[in-house]
Amino acid sequence: MSSIILDHVDLTFKIWREKRIKDILVPGSRRFNEFGTDGTVRALKDLELSVGDGERVAVVGHNGAGKSSLLKLLAGIYPPTSGRCRVEGRISSMFELATGFEMELNGWDNIYLRGLMLGETPGCIKRKMKEIAEFSELGDFLNMPVKYYSSGMFLRLAFSVSTAIEPDILLLDEVVAAGDAAFIEKARKRMDRMMDTAKIMVYVTHSMQQAVSMCDRCVWLDRGRIMMDGEPRAVTDAYMKSLGSRGMDDEGQ
Amino acid sequence: MFKEYFEGIWRDRYILSSFVNKDLQMKYRRSKLGVLWAVLMPLGLSLIIGGVYSVIYDSDPREFIPLIFAGLNPWIFLNGTADGGTMAFIGAEGYLKQTNVDAQIFPLRVTLVNFVNLLYALLAFLTVYLFLQPEAVGPRMLMTIPGLALMFIFALSLANIAAVINLDIRDYQPMQSLLLQGLFYATPILYPAEMLAERGFEMLYMWNPFYYFVEIVKVPIQGTSVPGWHVYAIAAAIAAAVFTLSIALVMRAKKGMAFKL
Structure with missing residues (x-):
């Protein structure tokens, strides 16, 4: 049995503002360094989510929507600022590939x-x-x-x-896209097999196609909030529509 | 807190040992003499410093070189561990931000790597000593072992503290470097402690924690005498206090460390 339960989860980052001697001596030199007035960013806001055995959840949303933060929260790397995050099962994760190798x-x-x-x-x-x-x-x-x-x-x-x-729970950040077509297909088959034994997958992606083909549930995040949660085709359609209306249809095909 | 600290280290013992192995291999990779450098470095340094000082002080290099060597080894270990500690968490960013690996293994990793190098250096010392002063070699040298154990705990504490402080204040590294450089001259390594005492500066080493840790390794390994029990007692008390403090700091910093990296 594995499960993920988020109960009113908030995640707030403190932005570690670099203060240098120049900032103190030269007035106005910090204008590119302002990040909110109190130096915090709320990455996730009052999130409610529960995922059970056998669910494959795609997470979509544009950059900065809180997708990766959500994954790191689930992985136990970021502790929630408030609320409760209960994850049961053995976690295996794959985030950015730029680090974490020797x-x-x-x-x-x-x-x-x-x-x-x-x-x-x-x-x-x-x-x-x-x-x-x-x-x-x-x-x-x-x-x-x-x-x-x-x-x-x-x-x-x-x-x-x-x-x-x-693992019982597989957390994947938008990285699988780096693979060639043959490998993506192979990866998909392996995940299919994993899911047969009732496991959870949470997959952050910018590819609507993959969200639909690889997952059976889709969560759309926007500015740290869940906009929509449901069947992948419906959610991705709604998400794409919102992008279209904002004139940002260059994101995700 | 202690339980959690040690449990985490136990849980990740395989990761820790594979990091330590890797670090030791990497250190001397692609060098022709390889691990021999761990021996040659302190040896060469002692020959240089010992040679120069035996001229300045007009003393017998046969006695002076081992004396410097014996004192320099523990210092290099403490200094190297504290300095390496500053980067322990920052250097492990890739792992700390992506996996649930226990952060406390990283300062320990630095300490262990430096400790292995210290053991090599001590081996070099003993070899040289056997030639220069074979008459001094004897069972008294065994008292080096408790000294090494206490020094290890102290060094680990320094690495822990440095790693935590450097998370928030990146200026700490050069600051600590400078501080240690100063302490090096305030610690009787290149000169006997009596020289400070004669001039009324005994406070300089009496209140210097490094003095006690250097002393409990440097003196017994020369085989001619053993420090008084009070030196061991003070070292043990300092080690216990600093170690407790350092664990508290590490465990507090551990929560949400990924935000700061």
């Missing part, structure tokens, strides 16, 4: 380290190593330091590890 180490070592970070024991991750390597299709690239990897290769590595550990 650049000097090769692919194998990174698989091992990532597996440990996701809560595997050394024995367990070593047993799964071969399977992870096969799924990633990285072959000989695994023997090379990951600093030479492309973003697609990072994705293959990270996704393979994150799903191989058989």
Whole structure:
């Protein structure tokens, strides 16, 4: 049994304003540094959400809507400022791919380290190593330091590890898009299989197509609030319409 | 608080050990002499400083070089750990912002890496000592072990504190660096403590916590004497107090640390 329950969750960031000597000595030099008057940003506002076994939830909304913050909250990385966030089940997450790798180490070592970070024991991750390597299709690239990897290769590595550990809850940020068509298809199949055993997935995406094809529920976030929550096609349609009316139809196809 | 702190370290022990291994491997990667540098660095430094000072003080380099070497090793360890500690959390940003890894392992990682280097350096010391003053080698040297244990706790506390402060105040790193540089001269390493006492400056080391930790490693490892029990007692008391404070700071900073990185 795994579940996610958010009860009146608020998440407020404190913006750590850099104050330098220049700011003190030169009046007006801070005009690009103002971020709200009290230096805080409310990323999520009074969020109510509950997700149960077997649900695949797509989260859509434009940049800065609070999608990634929501994922990090679910992952336990950001504690809620107020309200309650209860997540039951083993979490595996995949956020931005720019960090979280040991650049000097090769692919194998990174698989091992990532597996440990996701809560595997050394024995367990070593047993799964071969399977992870096969799924990633990285072959000989695994023997090379990951600093030479492309973003697609990072994705293959990270996704393979994150799903191989058989999590109850899989949190994916808009990264799967970095993969090539073949890998995206492969990833989709694997997620389908995972969902057969009643698991939860929360997937942040800008691709309406993927939201519809990969998920069976869709949440539309806007400025930290849930605008709509329901069947993916209906929600993505409504979301696209709102973009159209704002003249921002360049976002997401 | 203590329970939580140690539980977290236990939970992530495999991550910790793989980081420490990696750091040690990386440190000397692509260098021809590799890990030998961990031995050669303090040895070379002691030869240089010891050589110069034995001329200045007009003393026997055979006695002076080991003396400097013995004092320099613990100092390099404490200084390196405190300095590395400032980047412990910031350098682990990628992990702390993406996974639930326990933050407290990162200052410990820095401490362990520096401690392994210290052990190498002590090995170098013992080798040199065996040649220069074989008559001093004896069972008294075993008292180095409790000294090392206390010093480890103290160093870990320094790394913890530095890591937390540097989260909020990034100016702390150069500040601490300067402070430690000052403390280096205030700690009897390049000169005997008596020299300060003779000139009425004994306060300088009596109130200097580093003095006690350097003393409980530096003196017993030379094999000729063991510091008085009060030196151990003071070191233990300082270690306990600073360690408690540092754990409190780390556990408080842990909540919401991802916001600050």
